[in-house]
Amino acid sequence: MPGIHELPTTSAAVVAHAAGDLRIEEVHVSVPGSDEAVVEIAYGGICGSDLHYWLHGAAGESILRAPLVLGHEIVGTVLQAAADGTGPAAGTAVAVHPATPGPGAARYPEDRPNLSPGCTYLGSAARFPHTDGAFSRYATLPARMLRPLPEGLSLRTAALAEPAAVAWHAVARAGDVKGKTALVIGSGPIGALAVAVLKRAGARRIVAVDMHPKPLEIARAVGADEVLKGDDAEAIAAVEADVVIESSGSHHGLASAIKGAVRGGKVVMVGLLPSGPQPVLISLAITRELELLGSFRFNAEIDEVIAALADGTLFVDPVVTHEFPLDRGLEAFEVARNSAESGKVLLDFSPAPGE
Numbered sequence: 001m002p003g004i005h006e007l008p009t010t011s012a013a014v015v016a017h018a019a020g021d022l023r024i025e026e027v028h029v030s031v032p033g034s035d036e037a038v039v040e041i042a043y044g045g046i047c048g049s050d051l052h053y054w055l056h057g058a059a060g061e062s063i064l065r066a067p068l069v070l071g072h073e074i075v076g077t078v079l080q081a082a083a084d085g086t087g088p089a090a091g092t093a094v095a096v097h098p099a100t101p102g103p104g105a106a107r108y109p110e111d112r113p114n115l116s117p118g119c120t121y122l123g124s125a126a127r128f129p130h131t132d133g134a135f136s137r138y139a140t141l142p143a144r145m146l147r148p149l150p151e152g153l154s155l156r157t158a159a160l161a162e163p164a165a166v167a168w169h170a171v172a173r174a175g176d177v178k179g180k181t182a183l184v185i186g187s188g189p190i191g192a193l194a195v196a197v198l199k200r201a202g203a204r205r206i207v208a209v210d211m212h213p214k215p216l217e218i219a220r221a222v223g224a225d226e227v228l229k230g231d232d233a234e235a236i237a238a239v240e241a242d243v244v245i246e247s248s249g250s251h252h253g254l255a256s257a258i259k260g261a262v263r264g265g266k267v268v269m270v271g272l273l274p275s276g277p278q279p280v281l282i283s284l285a286i287t288r289e290l291e292l293l294g295s296f297r298f299n300a301e302i303d304e305v306i307a308a309l310a311d312g313t314l315f316v317d318p319v320v321t322h323e324f325p326l327d328r329g330l331e332a333f334e335v336a337r338n339s340a341e342s343g344k345v346l347l348d349f350s351p352a353p354g355e
Contacts, residue, residue: 013136019057045073071135072098087143098122150310167193169298170270178202183241186248187215199223221318
């Protein structure tokens with residue numbers, strides 16, 4: 001680890017240049033401002049948005065217009081603390097809240113900064129210049145983003161804090177789930193983490209749905225009582241769930257969610273559907289008086305998630321299925337794109353022996 005007077009000026013990083021063009025290359029490490037810290041990244045989890053930038057050159061309506069360092073699911077150790085005294089001290093293990101709320105013309109509730117129209121996110125091409133992420137050995141980050149990890153919580157487990165916060169926020173949108181039947185459509189990493197959060201929150205019965213055996217195996221491992229194949233429409237409809245978490249991000253999944261909800265139930269839509277018009281069973285939602293609730297990112301829930309990971313009440317370990325060193329980053333992305341065989345894929349940014 002470089003000393004305080006030997007801050008790195010460049011760093012190996014994962015950079016998306018265009019659709020199909022992903023590279024491991026050296027990037028500049030920016031000189032920290034007074035309210036910024038330099039973090040030595042330990043692990044990064046590959047998210048669906050990272051895959052979209054690589055495969056399509058865009059994530060939804062966020063289109064690559066310049067090379068972008070990917071990555072927002074990151075943990076590491078503070079190498080140099082912010083000079084203004086804010087944030088954790090050097091040597092502190094931290095998770096990262098990757099959002100920067102910002103103003104804009106559109107109105108939003110002040111207590112929900114995740115909805116602020118000017119919000120930026122690490123590793124996002126939503127605005128130009130793009131907001132680089134932190135899939136790099138060293139990253140300069142605002143001190144306010146850093147969340148110290150409790151003693152005993154490993155960096156590897158904490159690497160799931162950001163996506164688990166997305167799941168936590170989605171479950172919270174449904175209100176009190178204690179004693180209720182919950183249905184999770186799509187058991188990829190976010191769906192599996194939603195199962196874990198529902199289990200911790202006291203759901204009486206949790207049913208997980210996916211098209212592939214591996215995600216269902218993971219869902220069972222983190223708390224699902226039952227699993228169903230995604231094309232078993234009759235069994236899904238028979239669940240009659242009080243709360244449904246739709247995390248597949250497809251209109252087919254949303255149709256299953258609506259059919260699987262009990263009359264008067266709630267459907268939380270956390271899976272991001274493609275932009276533009278989508279077919280929805282809206283008449284059924286109306287006649288059953290379902291509540292359709294959007295769920296986007298998270299706010300301060302990451303702090304609750306970190307505490308729950310530390311005290312062991314949120315069990316997420318089976319969600320991580322693969323881990324690759326940075327020099328095999330391209331291989332890691334290939335594995336992560338195969339949702340039938342992988343859950344959360346982590347990149348390990350530790351230098352190789354001898355580096």
